[in-house]
Amino acid sequence: MSNEDKNFVKEVTNIEEDFAKWYTDIVLKADLADYTGTKGCIAIKPYGYAIWENIQKYADELFKKNGVKNVYFPVLIPESLLQREKEHVEGFAPEVAMVTEAGGKNLDEKLCIRPTSETMFCDLYAKWLSSWRDLPFVYNQWCNVLRWEKETKPFLRSREFLWQEGHTIHETKEEAENRTLQMLEIYADVIENLLAIPVLKGRKTEKEKFAGAEATYTVETLMHDGRAIQAGTSHYFGQNFTKPFDVKFQNRYGKEEYAYQTSWGISTRLIGAVIMAHGDNRGLKLPPRVAPIQVVVVPVMMNKDGVKEKATEVYEKLRDEFRAEVDLRDNYTPGYKFNDWELRGVPVRIELGPRDIENNVCVMVRRDTLEKQTVSLDEVNNKLKELLEDIQKNMYAQCEKIREERTTTATNLDEFVKNLEEKQGYIKTMWCGDTACEDKIKELTGAHSRCIPFKQEKIGNKCVCCGKNATTMVVWGRQY
């Protein structure tokens, strides 16, 4: 083992000791992103961006199958537009970045960099909408947004981030509500089937809902350390924005009516969720379906006759079917390379040395379990296909297991606090529906209500906080 090898794994902070430090180690050392000269904004590097491209591709195909059309609207929103809906501006004004000078002059009106685009969409929808026949508008944009966060963390909370924001208007309340839930199901599909993270679906409480929405629905995910990430949200606005923005149409009965609106988004924050849900002490662990590199061929004793050539041959057969790489770097040892590709979370590594070649085999190593198996070189592609499917399933199962282990119930505050201290995670409780209880729990424990799950259970019948009669079951947890 060279010096490089010995020190390599040590460089990543132990996941059990300091999860936050482990996380930023992975972000930097797996080459996903880096800090920049613009405070609070990251540079997404090729390996990190390729994960985002795979998420985009998968989600965008689902969107299009479900009637969503892509558009692009301005990044700058006149201040007066942003201010037209009262709750919305209260929610976002403190985080907005303002353009006040342009082309060497002070502007007459300040321009906000979009923190989200409900206002811009409503302004244009008002211009384009006249009859019920024009409806629905089901538009989406993939773009950058800015929110001036005080504390930032790569991917999870960055001042600038990439996302998609869908904004739709509809003829009826029912249609809009259905669209809100339809998009939530699509997000659940992306997160569960592509990212191998199980989601908890539900509705946000009044306190936690989006500024200006009637209802916010969420897909919640639980990380390795038991903190939650809100992985995607879908909002139903009713006519909250369409009234102040005058988005109206002549309905089927010849009467003027305001349209019913939704919006929904997922962002590069999902990359943070993938890291935190799956990673371990060796580094990143990527689900095969979203991994930019699904398999890497690492030759052993590369300078022996024919090894490089055979490794290249195996790689060339793989690359038609998989996202494959071959590591022919001559300034690193195989040991260093193994560690390096594990750190980067590549689902399968193929090791190939002179003796393997003699026996017409190679060794396949899974990143999720680190299991090794010897595979005939005639069956590499078939075996890999099976293996990747199995890894995808296993990673989901592992994640679900962690979630189960970290989900508890509580019927009073003592139990709540004790659970959270002993095993941070989701806590299921009954709730009276009063924001005061939510505030108290947050103050006492740092936990937010994650959501009112669609799948309700009965954990007694009293509010965990005030002991009064409960209306619903809520899931709580600390969050990123």
Place this chain on the structure above:
Amino acid sequence: MSNEDKNFVKEVTNIEEDFAKWYTDIVLKADLADYTGTKGCIAIKPYGYAIWENIQKYADELFKKNGVKNVYFPVLIPESLLQREKEHVEGFAPEVAMVTEAGGKNLDEKLCIRPTSETMFCDLYAKWLSSWRDLPFVYNQWCNVLRWEKETKPFLRSREFLWQEGHTIHETKEEAENRTLQMLEIYADVIENLLAIPVLKGRKTEKEKFAGAEATYTVETLMHDGRAIQAGTSHYFGQNFTKPFDVKFQNRYGKEEYAYQTSWGISTRLIGAVIMAHGDNRGLKLPPRVAPIQVVVVPVMMNKDGVKEKATEVYEKLRDEFRAEVDLRDNYTPGYKFNDWELRGVPVRIELGPRDIENNVCVMVRRDTLEKQTVSLDEVNNKLKELLEDIQKNMYAQCEKIREERTTTATNLDEFVKNLEEKQGYIKTMWCGDTACEDKIKELTGAHSRCIPFKQEKIGNKCVCCGKNATTMVVWGRQY
């Protein structure tokens, strides 16, 4: 003919009478884009954005085949970074939009919204680069940029636009120069093979080159009215930025050296070029390969038994192989629909009425020539495939013909002015290489040098302006 039909085509301004007005008519009426409440910024609507998505897909695949990796870097650049390269800041400072307030406070340092990202890339490359083994960095981002133009025009000159900007650094001058030209060839491929517009390849003069570049290469295109559009540019920077930004590495011989840099970009301006290069009095005319809808089935006498069903059946067979639509709107006449789809530039329309169905045929109408042909319903897909290929070729040929007709030569200024007045277009002349002559020609005629073409010809041997000995042949033209 209903009233709607009669007025429909008239609404588009005649292309020969007022080309500028015709252009904005097409942009608005073909639903490509619209003006917004943010002055100088447009909203790209679904139909316009789908064109951009097709351009992105085609170009991005070529990029990736050629070793380009995508990244995403911050939209905000600290003012001090932008100012570090002298020529660059002089070129861009007058057009920059500035964020001065964020999160409710005045910023200590102003942040520029990127007008282009050479400075941000150099700053990060300096951080990441240490050895020749790290090189090259061949990174690209698809993103929005802002340039505070005084006069704007949808797609062609918008304050905010979408583009890709590639930024690379290399170990040697030769490698960087090769990359500059390699990307220019890729742009030529996109524009000629996808957009069916012939390009003129060459090098920009000192006057016209990018602020801070050693050399700028361009692919120039000629529009229907004889004005030119710079459709894509590729820049070689040498060490102009890498020195002030300290982007250095240890070379193969153990010495410190500054990297050699390139950048290259194409933008949503290409949508403007497609409109202006191909359109006619009926509206937009889209090359099949980039058309969001390649074929539309329009039933005639839709309420007769079986017509709607047959039209749907034909559409369903088409949509597996082509980007197809069926127009079943019940509040428009077939005549209106024909006009509408012509305005939107759909390459082929299929008309299908009761008599056609009886005879097991349909009528295919090409948008480029308006020729009609009767086709057996058993051969629709095969015939359409042929037809689309033929349309793509023919549109390129038509565009090339216009360019030939609008290309003249001049050996003195009188001839130059006369040519430009009689038939606006490209003018080939010899040139002494002096910027003073370029300035004089611009002042006198409004024409800029388009480029010094790679394919040189001899148009005499004296400069068209000063009459002194000429060094090169230059192509001139008025521009958008």
